[in-house]
Amino acid sequence: MSGFWALLKRDLLLLLRQRGEVMHHVLFFLLVVCLFPLGTRPAPDLLLAVTPALLWVSALLSALLSLQRLFRPDLEDGTLEQLLISPRPLAALVLAKVGAYWLGSGLVFVLVGPLLAVPLGVPADAIPVIMLTLLLGTPVLGLVGAIGVALTLGLPRAGLLLSLLIFPLYVPVLIFGAGAMHAAITGLPTAGPLYLLAALLVLALTLAPLAAAAALRISLE
Amino acid sequence: MMRWFHQLGSPPHFMAISRRLEPFLAVPAVALCLLGAYAGLVWAPADYQQGDAFRIIYIHVPAAWLSLFVYTSMAVAGAIALIWRMKLAEIYVVTAASLGASFTFLALVTGSVWGKPMWGTWWVWDARLTSELILLFLYLGVIALNNAIEQPRSAARACSLLALVGVVNVPIIHYSVEWWNTLHQGPTVTRFDKPAMEWSMLWPLLTVALGATLLFGWLVLVRMRAELLWRERRSRWVRRYLAGEEAGNG
DSSP: OHHHHHHHHHHHHHHHHHHHHHHHHHHHHHHHHHHHHHHHHOOHHHHHHHHHHHHHHHHHHHHHHHHTTTHHHHHHHHHHHHHHHSSSSSHHHHHHHHHHHHHTTTHHHHHHHHHHGGGOOOOOOGGHHHHHHHHHHHHHHHHHHHHHHHTTTSSSOOHHHHHHHHHHHHHHHHHHHHHHHHHHHHTOOOHHHHHHHHHHHHHHHHHHHHHHHHHHHHHHH | HHHHHHHHHHHHHHHHHHHHHHHHHHHHHHHHHHHHHEEEEEIIIOOOOTTGGGHHHHHHEEEEEEEEHHHHHHHHHHHHHHOOOHHHHHHHHHHHEEEEEHHHHHHHHHHHHHHHHHHSSOOOHHHHHHHHHHHHHHHHHHHHHHHHHHHHHHHHHHHHHHHHHHHHHHHHHHHHHHHHHHHHHOOSSSSOOOOOOOOOHHHHHHHHHHHEEEHHHHHHHHHHHHHHHTTTTTTTHHHHHHHHHHHHOO
8 A cells, every 4th residue: 555655645746736726616616606696697596506506517627638748748758657567456546546536536526615605695504515526426436537547548539428428427426415505595305316326436446546546557558 | 268358359369250140130120120029010010098109119129129239249349349359349339339329229219209199299298108118328429538538449448337336327327217217196197007018029029139138139240340541540450351342243
């Protein structure tokens, strides 16, 4: 596991040196959430009804945009090839990279989420559940997305292709994540969708790094 | 068993076998499709509730069945391609994807044509329709990935992996979509309860389904042979094969 911690530390250090990128995430969420009410009537009940979809779709979009940088800098400076030929299990290294990526993007969203939810009219007692769904769901976006990014790594313009590859796989997260938020907003029990979301997270944590590692080997062979 | 497996993996051997296999697929496929379609469109009685409109089932159900069958078979072939690096399995994944996408598209279009007179709308966010639509996107993802990667072998291996990842997700997507639809209020135009089918309606359906599956087998063999010849066009066995082909015809 020493490889895992070393890589995690390195990526976090890189993240700290580029704090601007984290700010970009925050601004992206703010902009998406700010633009949406402008495209419709500012009726509170309408906004409240679409809040879960809005939060999750902006999470998916930001994942799509930011995931491209998951492996690319390492590919360009040759680090990725060193990781591939290192004796450490590649899946663990992929997990470290996704973990660092999530701390810089998903976790930010978890923390910013309440700031966005309150102006949309979400009641205060639903906020913890909203943060919890984001906490459980955003890592899945990173883990599953890593497979798509690894598959499209060598391609010059992978953006639109990446969306076609990973958005269908995001459907369960979207459904359970938005379902739990809906339940929380309307005061229904939220345990069911939260457990299912947690199950998805466990499944993605165990299988996605293996698949992403295999995809990296295919892309770089 | 293993020897047979390896022999099948050798391209010239596959060309010979598939040539011999082809008529056994093509003739029954066409015969069963024609018979089933005729029986379904003419002999089967009209439905007491849906009238003659139900007859689109004879295309819709086989297409939907094949859309699932082809994806599963692609994942199996993808696993074989990744584990044993078998060229033919790679070619199967790539060629079956566009056929599978066509069947999925056909299932969606016939379903929507059927939905218009039955439910009064072209599209309902019904669980089954939605997961079929997502299946179409999964197919299109495989096709797009194959087109995007230039080197054909690594493209095929990437597609194999994507098909495997997708097949793990298909049941999850299906159940989550079903759950989503039960959470929300049900659509106002609900699906008719499927009546247990009368035998006179059922046997043409099974006939067409079997015929369509054989048709798929035939088409995929033809396309695999073409793809194989194209990929190996610089190898010696292809030249020998083509020379033999010309001698045979002339």
